[in-house]
Amino acid sequence: MHFEEFKAKVMAAFRLDLNSYKEKQLKRRLDAYIVKLKLKDYEELFRQITQKRDEYEKLLDHLTINVSEFFRDPHRFIELQQHLKDLFKDRQLVRIWSAACSNGSEPYSIAIMLEEMGLSGKSSIDATDIDRQILNKAMQAKYNRDGLKNVSPERLLRFFDAQGDLYALKDIIKKKVSFRYHDLLHDEYPKNYDLIVCRNVTIYFTREAQDLIYKKFHLSLNPNGILFIGGSEMIFNYKELGYEKLSPCFYKKTN
Numbered sequence: 001m002h003f004e005e006f007k008a009k010v011m012a013a014f015r016l017d018l019n020s021y022k023e024k025q026l027k028r029r030l031d032a033y034i035v036k037l038k039l040k041d042y043e044e045l046f047r048q049i050t051q052k053r054d055e056y057e058k059l060l061d062h063l064t065i066n067v068s069e070f071f072r073d074p075h076r077f078i079e080l081q082q083h084l085k086d087l088f089k090d091r092q093l094v095r096i097w098s099a100a101c102s103n104g105s106e107p108y109s110i111a112i113m114l115e116e117m118g119l120s121g122k123s124s125i126d127a128t129d130i131d132r133q134i135l136n137k138a139m140q141a142k143y144n145r146d147g148l149k150n151v152s153p154e155r156l157l158r159f160f161d162a163q164g165d166l167y168a169l170k171d172i173i174k175k176k177v178s179f180r181y182h183d184l185l186h187d188e189y190p191k192n193y194d195l196i197v198c199r200n201v202t203i204y205f206t207r208e209a210q211d212l213i214y215k216k217f218h219l220s221l222n223p224n225g226i227l228f229i230g231g232s233e234m235i236f237n238y239k240e241l242g243y244e245k246l247s248p249c250f251y252k253k254t255n
């Protein structure tokens with residue numbers, strides 16, 4: 001079985017659109033996985049993932065890059081605080097979606113900021129990812145020091161409990177975020193958000209897939225809603241897609 005055939009079969013069996021991921025990188029990761037599992041070829045890998053659901057989840061976990069940390073690019077989060085203040089000016093409730101949230105560091109960072117701003121009760125945060133294993137970790141909300149390097153000692157003390165080598169997020173923040181499965185390339189997009197945070201994932205997708213995702217986010221945002229993207233990402237045709245560029249990582253839905 002060739003790479004192309006493998007992708008087509010995975011699409012048919014699991015509705016996972018591997019064609020929308022950048023090809024070189026995807027192939028490299030798939031080939032490395034075959035070597036790691038001491039399998040012969042794509043055919044054997046396909047057999048394995050179709051025989052046991054668990055094996056499919058493991059492959060997905062390998063293919064997706066879950067690197068994340070609290071307050072990733074801290075200066076962007078400082079900027080986010082200002083945008084949040086603006087959003088609250090003319091809204092009773094601010095609805096936030098962290099799309100491709102990985103281990104939860106991203107939506108929990110926002111929940112911490114809202115708690116500090118005294119706006120926790122006036123907001124809701126949904127967080128989604130395609131990788132069920134990482135979603136389970138997100139719900140456990142236990143982190144090692146590496147992912148907490150941008151968390152100040154005051155925040156660490158106020159919002160985490162030390163548990164051996166790990167830090168467990170306190171319930172007051174944990175309960176603010178609702179996690180669920182969502183595939184950005186396939187599933188229907190939920191609507192009526194004031195802020196969508198989607199960072200460090202579209203870099204893995206083809207340009208066509210990126211365009212489609214930003215188009216769908218536009219439909220998911222309320223008027224004047226804001227899209228917050230990663231530092232190495234860019235929406236080239238933002239005007240055409242209906243956004244105004246506020247700064248390198250922030251785009252506003254134009255009406």
Ligand SMILES: C[S@@+](CC[C@H](N)C(=O)[O-])C[C@H]1O[C@@H](n2cnc3c(N)ncnc32)[C@H](O)[C@@H]1O
Pocket residue numbers: 064065066067068069072099100101102103106128129130131134182183184185198199200201230
């Ligand atoms: C590098 S992490 C980014 C996490 C976080 N947004 C951040 O910036 O720290 C990329 C995440 O995208 C998720 N992902 C990959 N493909 C996806 C898809 N089609 N739909 C939803 N999430 C996806 C991965 O599972 C992974 O958790």
